Amino acid sequence: xxEGIGILSLTIWVPIVAGLLVLFTGSDDRNAxxxxxxxxxxxxxxxxxxxxxxxxxDATTSAMQFEELxxxxxxxxxxxxxxxxxxxxxxxxxxxxxxVLVVIAGWRVIQTKVAQYMAAFLIQSGLINGVxxxxxxxxxxxxxxxxxxxxxxxxxxxxxxNRVYAAIKFFLYTLLGSLLMLVAxxxxxxxxxxxFEILEWQRVGLTMTxxxxxxxAFFFAFAVKVPMxxxxxxxxxxxxxxxxxxxxxxxxxxxxxGAYGFLRFxxxxxxxxxxxxxxxxxxxxxxxxxxxxxxxxxxxxxxxLIAYSSIAHMGFVTLGFxxxxxxxxxxxxxxxxxxxxxxxxxxxxxxVMYDRVHSRQISDYGGVANTMPKFAAxxxxxxxxxxxxxxxxxxxxxxxxxxxxxxVNFWWAAAAALTLIFGAAYTLWxxxxxxxxxxxxxxxxxxxxxxxxxxxMLALLAVAVLAMGLYPLPVTDVMHTSVNSLLAHxxxxxxxx
Numbered sequence: 079x080x081e082g083i084g085i086l087s088l089t090i091w092v093p094i095v096a097g098l099l100v101l102f103t104g105s106d107d108r109n110a111x112x113x114x115x116x117x118x119x120x121x122x123x124x125x126x127x128x129x130x131x132x133x134x135x136d137a138t139t140s141a142m143q144f145e146e147l148x149x150x151x152x153x154x155x156x157x158x159x160x161x162x163x164x165x166x167x168x169x170x171x172x173x174x175x176x177x178v179l180v181v182i183a184g185w186r187v188i189q190t191k192v193a194q195y196m197a198a199f200l201i202q203s204g205l206i207n208g209v210x211x212x213x214x215x216x217x218x219x220x221x222x223x224x225x226x227x228x229x230x231x232x233x234x235x236x237x238x239x240n241r242v243y244a245a246i247k248f249f250l251y252t253l254l255g256s257l258l259m260l261v262a263x264x265x266x267x268x269x270x271x272x273x274f275e276i277l278e279w280q281r282v283g284l285t286m287t288x289x290x291x292x293x294x295a296f297f298f299a300f301a302v303k304v305p306m307x308x309x310x311x312x313x314x315x316x317x318x319x320x321x322x323x324x325x326x327x328x329x330x331x332x333x334x335x336g337a338y339g340f341l342r343f344x345x346x347x348x349x350x351x352x353x354x355x356x357x358x359x360x361x362x363x364x365x366x367x368x369x370x371x372x373x374x375x376x377x378x379x380x381x382x383l384i385a386y387s388s389i390a391h392m393g394f395v396t397l398g399f400x401x402x403x404x405x406x407x408x409x410x411x412x413x414x415x416x417x418x419x420x421x422x423x424x425x426x427x428x429x430v431m432y433d434r435v436h437s438r439q440i441s442d443y444g445g446v447a448n449t450m451p452k453f454a455a456x457x458x459x460x461x462x463x464x465x466x467x468x469x470x471x472x473x474x475x476x477x478x479x480x481x482x483x484x485x486v487n488f489w490w491a492a493a494a495a496l497t498l499i500f501g502a503a504y505t506l507w508x509x510x511x512x513x514x515x516x517x518x519x520x521x522x523x524x525x526x527x528x529x530x531x532x533x534x535m536l537a538l539l540a541v542a543v544l545a546m547g548l549y550p551l552p553v554t555d556v557m558h559t560s561v562n563s564l565l566a567h568x569x570x571x572x573x574x575x
Contacts, residue, residue, distance in 0.1 A: 082330060082455075084144055084145075084146045084160075085127065085128075085130050085131060085134075086131075086146055086160040086161070086162065086170075086207075086211045087143050087160065088127040088206070088484030089124065089127055089128045089131070089170055089174065089207045090160075090205075090207045090208045090211065091176060091209070092123050092124045092203040092204070092565075093120055093123075093124035093174075093200045093201070093203040093207075094200065094201050094204035094205070094335075095120075096116070096119070096120020096123065096124065096200050096202075096504050097120065097196070097197040097198070097199075097201035097204070098119070098197065098201070098354045098563045099116060099120070099202030100102045100113055100116050100117050100120065100193050100196050100200065101193055101194065101196040101197040102217055102272050105117065105192050109250070110189070110192040110193075113192050113193040113196060114185055114192060114196065116196075117197070117199075117200060118178070118181050118182070121174075121178045121181045121199075121203070122178055123201060124174050124177060124200070124204070125128065125171075125174040125178050125209070126415050127205075128170050128171050128174040128207075129171070131162065131167050131170060131171065132167070132319060132427075132556075133143060135164075135167060135556060136557060137164060137555050137556050137557060137558070138559060138563075139166070140162055140163060140559045140560045140563030141163070142161030142162065142213065142277070143162055144157070144160070144161060144162055144165065145159070145160065145161040145213075146158070146160040146161070147183055147351075148161050150214070150217065151216075154216075154274075155273060155274060155440070156214060156216045156217070156274055157214045157274070158214070158276070159211045159212070159213040159214040159217065159218070159275065160208075160211040160212060160213060160217075160275030160434070160564060161211065162210065162211055162502065163339055163560040164468045164556045164557040164558065164559060164574070165337065165338070165411065165557055165560045165564070166210045166211065166219070166249060166560065167210075167556065168411075168415055168553065168556060169210045169331075169334055169338065169414070169559070170207050170210050170357060171421045172209065172330070172331065172334075172415055172418045172419075173203055173206050173210070173331045174203065174207070174425070175200060175205040175542075176203075176326065176327060176331055176418065176422055177327075178384070178539065179326065179422060179426070179535050179539070180199050180323035180326050180327055181196060181199060181200075181323075182531060182534065182535045183322055183323050183326065183426055183535055184199075184321070184323045184562070185431060185531055185548075186200070186234065186386065187321070187429070188321070188323075189434055190218045191235065191236075191390065191394070192375035193303050194231075194235070195232070195235075195236060195323075195400075197230040198229075198232050198508070199228065199230050199232070199323060199327065201228050202225055202228035202229060202232075202327065205221050205224045205225040205329055205497065206221075206225050206332070206335065207224075207390065207502050208220075208221035208224075209221045209222050209225060209338075210335075210338065212276075213275065213276050213277060214274050214275060214276065215263045215267070215274040215275070215276055215279070216263070216274050216355075216369045216463040217274075218232070218276065219256070219259065219260060219359075219526045220265060221534070222256060222259075222335070223253065223256060225332070225335070226248075226249055226252055227337075229248070229324060229332065230248065230249045230330065231245075232246050232320065232321065232323070232324040232327075233248060233316060233319055233320045233321075233324055234246075235246040236320075236321040236324070237320050237321060237324065238318065238319040238320075239255055240287070240315070240318075240319050240320075241319045241320075242444040243315070244312075244315040244318070244319035244320070245316075245319070247312045247315055247316070248312050248316040248528060249419070250316070251302050251305075251309065251312040252302055252312070253303075255298045255299050255301070255302030255303070255387075256299045256302075257300060257311070258294070258295035258296075258298050258387060259295055259296055259298075259299035259343075261295060261393070262291070262292045262295035262296060262482075263293075264438060265288075265292070266279045266282065266292070266347070269282055269288070270282045272273060273404065276342065276343070278310070278391050278518050279347050280346040280347050280530055280567065282347075283573065284348065284573065284575065285349060286351065286354075287572060289348040289573070290351050290354075290355075291349035292318045292347065292351070293348045293351040293352060293355060293534065296339065296340075296343045296344045296346065296347075296348070297359075298346050298363060299339065300336040300337070300339035300340050300343070300344065301336065301362075302325050302336070303332070303335050303337075303394070304333055304336035304337055304340065304395075304396060305333070305335065305336070305337025305364060305389065306359075306362045306363070306388075306389075306391050306392070306393065306396060307362050307369065307389065308371060309363075310366070310370070310389050311420045313328075313333075313388065313389060314382050314386060315387075316328060316385075317329070317382065317384070317385035317425075318379060318381050318382050318385070318438075322426060322428070322429030322433075323424060324430070325381065325425040325429075326425045326426060328416040328573060329384070329385075329388050329421035329422065329425060330417075330419070330421055330422040331420075332423055333388060333392055333417075334417075336415050336419065337373035337395050337396060337399070337410070337414055338384050338404065338414075339408070339565065340396065340399050340478065340488075341399060344418075345399070345564065345568050346564060346567050349567075349568040349569075349570075350573050351475050352400075352486060352568075353402075354357070356400045356402075359396055359397075359399075359400045359463065360400050362393070362396070362491060363393040363400070364393070364397065364493045364494065365393070365395070365488065365521050366389050366390055366393025366396075367390050367393045367394055367397070367493065367494055367496060367497045367500075367502070368496055368497075370386050370389045370390045371386075371390045371497060371500030371501065371503075371504065372389075372500065373509070374386035374387050374390065374500070374504040374566060375500065375503055375504040377442075378430075378439055378440055378441065379438050379439060380428045380439075380440060381428055381438050382424070383440075383504060383508055384389045384421065384424045384425060384428065384446060384464075385432070387421075387464060387504065387505065388417065388421055389503070390497055390500070391413065391417050391421075391497070391501075392414075392417070393497075394413055394476060394479055394497055395410040395411075395413050395414055395417075395475075395479075396410070397410075397479060397483065397490070397494055398410030398413065398438065398479035398483075399484060401479070401482045401483055401484075401485070401486050402565065402568065403485055403486070404482075404558070404562060404565060405478050405479070405481050405482030405484075405485070405491065405562050406479055406482030406483065406486075406566070407477070407481055407561045407564070408478060408554055408557055408558065409474075409475045409477070409479035409480075409481070410474070410475065410477025410499070411475075411557050411561070412471075412474050412478060412546075412550060412554065413475025413476060413478075413479065414475070415471070415475075415542070415546070415553060416463070416475050416546060417440075417472075417473035417525055418549075419463075419471055419539055419542045419543050419546070420470075420471065420472055420543060421461045421464075421540040422537060422539060423456075423460040423463075423540070423543065424460050424461075424464060425535060426532075426535060426539070427453070427456070427457045427460060427536070428541050429535075430532055431443065431446070431454060432510075432524070432529060434521075434528065435521045435522075435525070437458070437521075440508055440510075440512055441524060442516060442518075442519070442521070443511070443512040443513075444512065444514075444515050444516070444517070444518030444519075444522060445513075445514070445515045445516050445518050445522055446512055446522055446525065447513045447514060447518035447522065448516075448517050448522075449517065449522060449525040449526075449527070449560045450526075450527045451527065452527050452528055452533065453527055453528045453532075454513050456528075456536045456537070456540055457509065457513060458513070459540055459543065459544075460510065460539070460540075461505045461506060461508075461509040461545065463543045463547070464501060464505045464554075465498070465501045465502035466497070466501055466502070466507050466519050468497045469544070469547050469548060470541070470543050470544065470547035470549075471546035471550070472501075472543075472547070473542075473547060474546065474547060474550045476494075476497065476498060479494060480491075480494055480495055486520075494511060512545060527572050558564055
């Protein structure tokens, strides 16, 4: 529908309203079970209302679907304009699915300020859906910045000993990176004849100087969110200090917002400048793949290792986008979705162990398979997926990007392929030291295997990882037409003759 409230509004406002309802139950932790139940109902409803986006999606058109258009601030020609295509729609489903998992993950772990914790995740879920659905520049910017607030509170209130430092660093990096984007949006408003419509901006003719300025503005905003090397330093700190649910959302969803911005803004609005500076993004991406992979190899903290792994995998994504072919962009998108599943699963696995031993140090474990066999089996699947094992979702996107890179530059493909080697090295070495061998100490000897709640959240992710790895066609079919349309659009120069 074009006017009025539709499915996209429901995906945004159902979790936000549910979060506010949970918040209004008060801060009395004696009612914690009721607050958890209400949060779970809200998260499940948020996922259910998103399902029609998939079932009703027309994969044969690149046009925006499920559009909603209503006046918001008419004096400045700002509209409440929502819509999705094959590039953005899957991420709303991924976000809504992840929200259900983090509510389940925090069911027993969070014992204080339960209502505030659950509400923060629900509200953030709605705001992130707004980012992927927003087609008005100011509406996008509001959601893009507002989504930082709940995660800032999650890290700052329920995080580790250095949580305040990590939360402030996360907030300042991501906020300051976005200010240039706001300036760029105001410039585009004037050169487009007074419109904040993102799709309208994509049709505006610009000088190369203007395109270069806009490229820099968008690059800083989205590179920090990805995060790309060298503006990545906030991510390991945020992951280490965040509670398990915070790490899951940060890795599975928040990083994807930055990569999505390149496809919605940078490539279609300033294609000529992007072509000119492709070498810069490719260089940063390959440094992330190779150098950050080596950094991950020497980590002693499991969370920090997976955090650096995320930077390396997202470098693979940005490389795919800069190949300017369908294999590269679709591979990057598939890798984003796969990384959402795999990184969420790995952080949940680390959280399962941390809840029992209260340590993330690899050296404090060993022989976990002897006491937690079901957990060890699931953890193995996710470790293999993170290593890019064929048959898992981790292989599909990486393979597509490498194929796309071979078409452009063999040496880019060769360097990118190192992620398969480094990924296997740091992930499986960590797994071997934590899971295999003799029982290392009394803490490991006393471990209890995963319960029904933990098995449920890990099993759901295991099904997703295997389903996407064995049969990725439903996902690639959805995005194929939109990606081809984007490439056709990018091929047309937007320079003023």
